[in-house]
Amino acid sequence: MKYLTLNKWIDNVKSLPNNKASSPSGISYKMLKNLNEDNQSFLHAFIYVCMDLNDILVEWKKATIYPIPKLKPFFANLTNTRLITLLKTPQKAFISLLNRRLS
Known part of the structure; x- marks a missing residue:
């Protein structure tokens, strides 16, 4: 799979919806969208290291499930x-990237 440039990564992040629930850490898509270019570059590089290693963080293999009545x-x-x-x-941004690339 051909890697996206940093600008394409930033475009991918900006296309994520704003009205979704934030993670248990409280980080929302809006916060990701407002990262400066240095932090976006760090996240971009980190995600491609995960792809190169064919591995993701152990924490990203866990999820919090809530039952809604x-x-x-x-x-x-x-x-x-x-x-x-x-x-x-x-993690959701990474999955979004993978889904877009695979489709």
Whole structure:
């Protein structure tokens, strides 16, 4: 897979939606979008090191899952919930990049 330039990476980050839940750390897409070029360059390089090594951080292999109750009564039945998965924001940006590149 051909690597994106830093400008293409920044364009990818800027295309991410603003109205999504932030990660448990509190970092949102908006914060990623407002990083200066030095920090964007660091994140860009880090992600491509992960791709070169065919490995990601152990922390990025974990997620936080929250059950959200559906409109019907809960009655301690998990089928009456909808699960959402909160990933770390840089991890979501990386996954977004991979999805765009693969499609």
